[in-house]
Amino acid sequence: MTHKAAIIGGGVIGGGWAARFLLNGWDVAVFDPDPEARRKIDEVLANARRALPALYDKVLPAEGRLTFHGDLVETVAGAAWVQESVPERLELKHKVHGQITRAADAGAVIGSSTSGFKPSELTAEGAKVIVAHPFNPVYLLPLVELVGAPTLCDRAATLLREIGMHPLTIRKEIDAHIADRLLEAVWRESLWLVKDGIATTEEIDEAIRMGFGLRWAQMGLFETYRIAGGEAGMKHFMEQFGPALEWPWTKLMDVPAFTPELVDLIAGQSDAQSGHMSIRELERLRDDNLVGMMRALRKSGSGAGGTINAHEAGLPDPEPLDLPVTVDRVIPQSWTDYNGHMNETHYVEVSCQATDRFMEMIGADAAYVASGGSYFTVENHVRYLAEMLAGDRVTVTTQVLDGRGKKMHLFHRLTKADGTLAATVETLLLHVDIKTRRSAPPSEAVAAQLSRFAEAHADLPKPKGVGLAVGQRG
Amino acid sequence: MTHKAAIIGGGVIGGGWAARFLLNGWDVAVFDPDPEARRKIDEVLANARRALPALYDKVLPAEGRLTFHGDLVETVAGAAWVQESVPERLELKHKVHGQITRAADAGAVIGSSTSGFKPSELTAEGAKVIVAHPFNPVYLLPLVELVGAPTLCDRAATLLREIGMHPLTIRKEIDAHIADRLLEAVWRESLWLVKDGIATTEEIDEAIRMGFGLRWAQMGLFETYRIAGGEAGMKHFMEQFGPALEWPWTKLMDVPAFTPELVDLIAGQSDAQSGHMSIRELERLRDDNLVGMMRALRKSGSGAGGTINAHEAGLPDPEPLDLPVTVDRVIPQSWTDYNGHMNETHYVEVSCQATDRFMEMIGADAAYVASGGSYFTVENHVRYLAEMLAGDRVTVTTQVLDGRGKKMHLFHRLTKADGTLAATVETLLLHVDIKTRRSAPPSEAVAAQLSRFAEAHADLPKPKGVGLAVGQRG
Numbered sequence: 038m039t040h041k042a043a044i045i046g047g048g049v050i051g052g053g054w055a056a057r058f059l060l061n062g063w064d065v066a067v068f069d070p071d072p073e074a075r076r077k078i079d080e081v082l083a084n085a086r087r088a089l090p091a092l093y094d095k096v097l098p099a100e101g102r103l104t105f106h107g108d109l110v111e112t113v114a115g116a117a118w119v120q121e122s123v124p125e126r127l128e129l130k131h132k133v134h135g136q137i138t139r140a141a142d143a144g145a146v147i148g149s150s151t152s153g154f155k156p157s158e159l160t161a162e163g164a165k166v167i168v169a170h171p172f173n174p175v176y177l178l179p180l181v182e183l184v185g186a187p188t189l190c191d192r193a194a195t196l197l198r199e200i201g202m203h204p205l206t207i208r209k210e211i212d213a214h215i216a217d218r219l220l221e222a223v224w225r226e227s228l229w230l231v232k233d234g235i236a237t238t239e240e241i242d243e244a245i246r247m248g249f250g251l252r253w254a255q256m257g258l259f260e261t262y263r264i265a266g267g268e269a270g271m272k273h274f275m276e277q278f279g280p281a282l283e284w285p286w287t288k289l290m291d292v293p294a295f296t297p298e299l300v301d302l303i304a305g306q307s308d309a310q311s312g313h314m315s316i317r318e319l320e321r322l323r324d325d326n327l328v329g330m331m332r333a334l335r336k337s338g339s340g341a342g343g344t345i346n347a348h349e350a351g352l353p354d355p356e357p358l359d360l361p362v363t364v365d366r367v368i369p370q371s372w373t374d375y376n377g378h379m380n381e382t383h384y385v386e387v388s389c390q391a392t393d394r395f396m397e398m399i400g401a402d403a404a405y406v407a408s409g410g411s412y413f414t415v416e417n418h419v420r421y422l423a424e425m426l427a428g429d430r431v432t433v434t435t436q437v438l439d440g441r442g443k444k445m446h447l448f449h450r451l452t453k454a455d456g457t458l459a460a461t462v463e464t465l466l467l468h469v470d471i472k473t474r475r476s477a478p479p480s481e482a483v484a485a486q487l488s489r490f491a492e493a494h495a496d497l498p499k500p501k502g503v504g505l506a507v508g509q510r511g
Numbered sequence: 512m513t514h515k516a517a518i519i520g521g522g523v524i525g526g527g528w529a530a531r532f533l534l535n536g537w538d539v540a541v542f543d544p545d546p547e548a549r550r551k552i553d554e555v556l557a558n559a560r561r562a563l564p565a566l567y568d569k570v571l572p573a574e575g576r577l578t579f580h581g582d583l584v585e586t587v588a589g590a591a592w593v594q595e596s597v598p599e600r601l602e603l604k605h606k607v608h609g610q611i612t613r614a615a616d617a618g619a620v621i622g623s624s625t626s627g628f629k630p631s632e633l634t635a636e637g638a639k640v641i642v643a644h645p646f647n648p649v650y651l652l653p654l655v656e657l658v659g660a661p662t663l664c665d666r667a668a669t670l671l672r673e674i675g676m677h678p679l680t681i682r683k684e685i686d687a688h689i690a691d692r693l694l695e696a697v698w699r700e701s702l703w704l705v706k707d708g709i710a711t712t713e714e715i716d717e718a719i720r721m722g723f724g725l726r727w728a729q730m731g732l733f734e735t736y737r738i739a740g741g742e743a744g745m746k747h748f749m750e751q752f753g754p755a756l757e758w759p760w761t762k763l764m765d766v767p768a769f770t771p772e773l774v775d776l777i778a779g780q781s782d783a784q785s786g787h788m789s790i791r792e793l794e795r796l797r798d799d800n801l802v803g804m805m806r807a808l809r810k811s812g813s814g815a816g817g818t819i820n821a822h823e824a825g826l827p828d829p830e831p832l833d834l835p836v837t838v839d840r841v842i843p844q845s846w847t848d849y850n851g852h853m854n855e856t857h858y859v860e861v862s863c864q865a866t867d868r869f870m871e872m873i874g875a876d877a878a879y880v881a882s883g884g885s886y887f888t889v890e891n892h893v894r895y896l897a898e899m900l901a902g903d904r905v906t907v908t909t910q911v912l913d914g915r916g917k918k919m920h921l922f923h924r925l926t927k928a929d930g931t932l933a934a935t936v937e938t939l940l941l942h943v944d945i946k947t948r949r950s951a952p953p954s955e956a957v958a959a960q961l962s963r964f965a966e967a968h969a970d971l972p973k974p975k976g977v978g979l980a981v982g983q984r985g
Binding site for chain 2: 049172173178179180182203205207208209211215216218219220222223224225226227230233234235236238239240241242243244245246247248249250251252253254255256257258259260261263264265266267270271272275276300301303304306307308310311316319320322323325326327329330331332333334336337339340341344370371375376377380381382383385386389403406411413414415416417418419420421424446463464465471474503504505506507508509
């Protein structure tokens, strides 16, 4: 059954929530009196549609239905999740939370995107709300800080995992939760550095992204310092660097006066740094960088890479047709090249994913490889028939040409969503013993399952393109 | 001419400097009275050798010579760069800097890795030193903070760029420079959060790496907030969030007492978080994540990706043999798969790099593509002949089989450093008009240069493997 989410307040954060739910197959109802709300959410959605599917090697569920409402009661009716993202004024939050609590289903999660208020403040007038604090862009970054009643947080965590997010339930409430306290500390110190003329906004950004920012994106603070402690460990690190706490390395006991001059100084430097790009261009650059880095983290499963891997494992495999469908996915931006289309390399990457999936289907899966058997590719013949662009959906069908003995001879057809045949890949694999790295027969179980496919495909016509050398016409 | 670097103090930081210089072709002389110094530097070097070359699609210069010395004067003789990384005690730094200044060449850069001391403190006794503060792992992270005499910093910046680093010259000296001030702010706040039981070390790491850590790795703080300000810009962001400076979102006006109980609490939580992995395993995980993310950033050229792109552009292209050598590179970890070897996809990626390089050699380069012409691959036939492993060096030679009209028919041989033929790729491309996406003749200049190669290769024997269909033996 399709879930429904209600989005109360549709700015950058509310729009990000809407996109995250929609692209994971939820219906989304939006309430926002701003006449610009629909345009703003459409812009966030356009960004999300080009970025979120690119994190995955399967397709996400079909997009849910997006509706806009002028009535809060109608908006929240039947919603399993209601997310409030209105401005940070406590009396406004109280009013909205009261209305939502009265109108929402008894079992609904009511989350507030507040970055500053604690649950004890939000629930002071009896609302059933918890803090569910996300990070921009909400459709890409996994983190959601949950604070509030444990049973509500548990229910929220389950639903967040279903939409590919990483819930972090905080043990005790505190102003600004966790991440924003750390951000605030860096923000204050950075304002001092600019105000005192030590560094410009651009220089501070370089000091972050050329160094510790790269460390933090994959391990955070403590695990990084554990490594810095080396063989002697964390205790050694603490003892070595602990005394620095007493040194005058920060101005943070003091807050810079927030004058118009400081605002102009920062805004002017930011214009000099980034003013050559529009906000939309910056957003797309950010998203492409995030997608590229998060895809890179999938290799080790660290941090966000692990979140994506876990989410993808729960996505359904493609439904088999006459021929098994072995891939159904979207082309990420990072796969395109200077010709503006998917590079030849990634046609083979998709073909390889099809082979891997087919291997799983005949029982030559990860456990089988761990037990010592696998298939190695010995030859590929790729015919590039149509261009593919970033965002294109591609499905692959796999036909078995030969499955006798150690051989697995397959024919993959890569087809675009409009039915265009984009490529064919004729691929020949040999079964090997992983220890000796030499060819060897597959297990009886794998041989039997491969034969079953080979027999089922035996009467199919020989595909156009099979058995040809480069440049030969069929 | 080979440069020489002298490394004074060979711990994790000194060893990282040694590796960065060595792998960029510098000779490195090490002075460290610690009898373990050689073992420690060898371990850092082993990590660096598996990670740094994997950032590039060309090979780095041949490794320099590493020597260990018991005498400081001998160590620094003839060095263009002397880097001091001894413990953070000012009287020790003064003593070592004095010795170096007297012994070093007049033109040498003398850098101190100090994270805390200012140039005015370091030079109080007349030493010619500047601050050159790097970040662990020094062989991967580009950032070096330079503080001190402008002419010395300028000379240092030039040399650092040559070894692929990003020098950031700081306008005015300040305790702890820039990055460590920001790190210190987060460290203090994090200690409070653990001490007060709000979060464990692992939860704080998740709050960082699942959210803002990913943002900071590619844009830093201010550009991220510029985006958060949306269409209204940085000034709007400041005005909206500035007042939060007055809120009680931080404990930073106060420093947690550094008691044995706090040390045990942190060290115990860190063991629970990461104790299942050794420091070496954590280092390799970190390095693989960094390489993957930094390679991903090369696509956009943001941050560290831009630094690598600029460095690689200055590396020499392979020397032509009888056949042009079109690729000379090392296989990164991220290209391997569950079979423990380079995945079939990346044989095609290497082949594509060879085609791209050959296109440059005949004048079909980036400027040519921008002017409207390019080649699209229409067919590939890949014979996978030998496994390749992470760290393997591979060279590719390219033979022209046909270069008439719109056709470019090439044969790439991928060869490992030990001479093993790892794969052949027969590839057929057609020249296209980029605007119409249809085949069209190349420019006269490109046609002429392609013909020149085709004629030179016309008398070569037909390579084994050409003109075969999948499964056919030649």
